[in-house]
Amino acid sequence: MPSISVKEFLFWKKTQLSKGGDHQSLALLLDSIGGISNSDLNLSRIKSSDNLYLKKNLGYLESLWDDHLLNSSPIQYLCGITFWRDLKLEVTDKILIPRPETELIVDIVFKIFAKKSQKLFFAELGTGSGAISIALALAYPLWDGIATDIDQDILEIANKNYMNCSDKSNLKFSCGHWWNPLESFKGKFDLAISNPPYIPKETYEKLPEEVKNFEPKIALLGGEDGLKHIREIIQKAPFFLREKGWLILENHFDQGEKVKQLLIKNKFKSVEIVNDLSGVGRFTIGRYK
Structure with missing residues (x-):
């Protein structure tokens, strides 16, 4: 399981958002594919000396994000899930x-x-x-x-x-x-x-x-x-x-x-x-x- 310092990860995240897209879409990608939830990130800011452990490496996550931005691919299809009300639902194209x-x-x-x-x-x-x-x-x-x-x-x-x-x-x-x-x-x-x-x-x-x-x-x-x-x-x-x-x-x-x-x-x-x-x-x- 790839690991990365909190500081490096937050810089990577800021870089991705600077390309375009919105926080919610990137959060969905990080949660469903990367295995990093918003609560994980909030906790990591408190313990900034710790490392984060990802399900997929940053290169793979970035390739999906770029597909979303460059080809207008819906992030829900790239992730295979969507959130609706308080439900987490699987979706396909x-x-x-x-x-x-x-x-x-x-x-x-x-x-x-x-x-x-x-x-x-x-x-x-x-x-x-x-x-x-x-x-x-x-x-x-x-x-x-x-x-x-x-x-x-x-x-x-x-x-x-x-x-x-x-x-x-x-x-x-x-x-x-x-x-x-x-x-x-x-x-x-x-x-x-x-x-x-x-x-x-x-x-x-x-x-x-x-x-x-x-x-x-x-x-x-x-x-x-x-x-x-x-x-x-x-x-x-x-x-x-x-x-x-x-x-x-x-x-x-x-x-x-x-x-x-x-x-x-x-x-x-x-x-x-x-x-x-x-x-x-x-x-x-x-x-x-």
């Missing part, structure tokens, strides 16, 4: 990197259901890394959930993420297109959630290269108007939700009103557009009848 704004979906659920003790049954359509479903399964251990995805390889990673975060068994995974794997649960769900592909085709072509060139197109592109998948999910939701069951959707910043009308057209009540922390109408929610 087949999985959309879960965004900080999506964390608010969990807070919306908390607001609707509070910390109720009764058992509820929820579904997440298009789970990706499993982030949303895992967060809910941990917060509501009495609930049962099923998370779906169209790709079995992705589901295996989501399941692995769940097992790494929990010793419970209140979350299952099922492979297929949106509602299709849930045919045997029609009329059973108290809550359904989805962060589907919603980027309109024209907007997709203009996305930053670190997104467009690396993240999976299938998880981003929502057809010509961005509403292809949202439309399908809403239209079929009444067959799967219980009466007064909730549907929570993430959508593009300018789609809230259109999604709201789709929900109303399909007999949803208490329909509301919920803003993210930037004041953008990022989520649309409704209760079935």
Whole structure:
């Protein structure tokens, strides 16, 4: 295991940040690949005479950092992990990197259901890394959930993420297109959630290269108007939700009103557009009848 003095390491770190990038991305690289956490670094500053022990040498870490800076490679893919809420999740380039704004979906659920003790049954359509479903399964251990995805390889990673975060068994995974794997649960769900592909085709072509060139197109592109998948999910939701069951959707910043009308057209009540922390109408929610 390579070792380095604290002074030398801190100089190396400063040099890397002088090239560009941000502290958080470099911290992710150092923690996941180098084996040096922020708490390790803070402690080392106190004991500056000690050496640090790395999982990988500085040359290798620097090569990954340079790849991130020069080629716009997402640091999460280079590291194979990402942090979301209080979860540490494995990701690959087949999985959309879960965004900080999506964390608010969990807070919306908390607001609707509070910390109720009764058992509820929820579904997440298009789970990706499993982030949303895992967060809910941990917060509501009495609930049962099923998370779906169209790709079995992705589901295996989501399941692995769940097992790494929990010793419970209140979350299952099922492979297929949106509602299709849930045919045997029609009329059973108290809550359904989805962060589907919603980027309109024209907007997709203009996305930053670190997104467009690396993240999976299938998880981003929502057809010509961005509403292809949202439309399908809403239209079929009444067959799967219980009466007064909730549907929570993430959508593009300018789609809230259109999604709201789709929900109303399909007999949803208490329909509301919920803003993210930037004041953008990022989520649309409704209760079935």
